[in-house]
Amino acid sequence: MTLISLPESRAEAEALDACDPLAPCRDAFALPEGVTYLVGHSLGPATKGALSALRRASEGAWMADRVGAWNSADWIHLPDRVGARLSAILGAQPDEVSLCDSVSVNLFKLAAAALPLARSRRLVVEEDEFPTDQYILEGLAGLNGAECVRVPPGQGAARLEGGVLVKSLVNFRSAELADMAAHEASARACGGLVVWDLSHASGVLDIELAKQGALLAAGCTYKYLNGGPGAPAFIYAHRELAPELTSPLPGWMGHAHPFEFSSAYTPKPGAARFAAGTPPILSLAALDGALDVFDGVSMQHVQAKARALGQMCLMMAEGMGLDIASPQDPERRGGHVSLCHPDGYPLVRALSDWGIEADFRTPHTIRFGLSPLFLGYAEIWDAMTELAEIVETRSWDTEAYRERAIVT
Numbered sequence: 001m002t003l004i005s006l007p008e009s010r011a012e013a014e015a016l017d018a019c020d021p022l023a024p025c026r027d028a029f030a031l032p033e034g035v036t037y038l039v040g041h042s043l044g045p046a047t048k049g050a051l052s053a054l055r056r057a058s059e060g061a062w063m064a065d066r067v068g069a070w071n072s073a074d075w076i077h078l079p080d081r082v083g084a085r086l087s088a089i090l091g092a093q094p095d096e097v098s099l100c101d102s103v104s105v106n107l108f109k110l111a112a113a114a115l116p117l118a119r120s121r122r123l124v125v126e127e128d129e130f131p132t133d134q135y136i137l138e139g140l141a142g143l144n145g146a147e148c149v150r151v152p153p154g155q156g157a158a159r160l161e162g163g164v165l166v167k168s169l170v171n172f173r174s175a176e177l178a179d180m181a182a183h184e185a186s187a188r189a190c191g192g193l194v195v196w197d198l199s200h201a202s203g204v205l206d207i208e209l210a211k212q213g214a215l216l217a218a219g220c221t222y223k224y225l226n227g228g229p230g231a232p233a234f235i236y237a238h239r240e241l242a243p244e245l246t247s248p249l250p251g252w253m254g255h256a257h258p259f260e261f262s263s264a265y266t267p268k269p270g271a272a273r274f275a276a277g278t279p280p281i282l283s284l285a286a287l288d289g290a291l292d293v294f295d296g297v298s299m300q301h302v303q304a305k306a307r308a309l310g311q312m313c314l315m316m317a318e319g320m321g322l323d324i325a326s327p328q329d330p331e332r333r334g335g336h337v338s339l340c341h342p343d344g345y346p347l348v349r350a351l352s353d354w355g356i357e358a359d360f361r362t363p364h365t366i367r368f369g370l371s372p373l374f375l376g377y378a379e380i381w382d383a384m385t386e387l388a389e390i391v392e393t394r395s396w397d398t399e400a401y402r403e404r405a406i407v408t
């Protein structure tokens, strides 16, 4: 593990920036001056690479070649080409990752495909899991007669009983990191399977899917991977398991030869079998361009910096008397930190007026996303110093700041 010692002054934070191997990545982002963007765990900012790839796909290939671009720009293979690039970031093989649909839909497909291979027809989810994961499992159980069991936080592996567990590697609220290898070992021991939700982990942690023994996973590309709003999700299926998996939504794009228009269904090899309909090419092109920023970057460095920035935040928040809702041990944490404040929402709104963008999860959670590719140590030092001032002066305490927007 790469360890970074924490700065105890702004000068020390500046010194860390000066020797940070990831500092040059900041230039790849189209971020406005004066904004400290702490919401990369929700929607990553635009990168220059994503914007120009989007222009190439729209004003270039689409305008110039119309339907011909499916061949001339090789759009037809774009989900798998982007999947192969992403596989390097996730620690998987190129054919094990593809892009399609949303995380919600991909979790549905994976859980449905895993169930016939599991010892029992039990779908397990923890009570503090991201809501979509819970809804999807309940919906699936309603369709196929499996049992959907909600268990207390942290009990998923122990209560698996040979079923299928859907589990976030990093909890969306607390940022608590699950032990992937231990979960996989428990699942194997009882004849069950784990479907990982990597939404809050991909692009910020060194996940090493193969090394950790993961078999099935899905995750977001619009958070730390900066693919853009509504960018398609990825789906991962281990090479050895993929041939045994049957998608419950076998659309024509998951067919090995879609343009043969055959009535008989033959799935594609690898994770690509989980494609259903026509891929969203413009979104995929933007994601492809966004991944440029990861070229040549070590995910170990990314993870170490995210944790060091998070540790700085927690250390400074503790000094302000704020309640901490994330694990203090950096090795048990993902890329964001959560603080609790009874007036968390107006506080987040006030911070935004100071150019510091964070987010809020009801009822009291403030989340700071520490995206290591565009944030710096001195920047976080300044943001936390400003937070201290806002807390101290109660400048958040106005009616206007309490008014809730639809998206928080």
Ligand SMILES: Cc1ncc(COP(=O)(O)O)c(C=O)c1O
Residues within 6 Å of the ligand: 102, 103, 104, 105, 130, 132, 133, 168, 172, 197, 199, 200, 220, 233
């Ligand atoms: C942990 C987690 N899982 C699933 C989702 C839902 O993803 P999608 O909207 O792509 O279905 C999110 C969205 O933020 C999430 O944070």
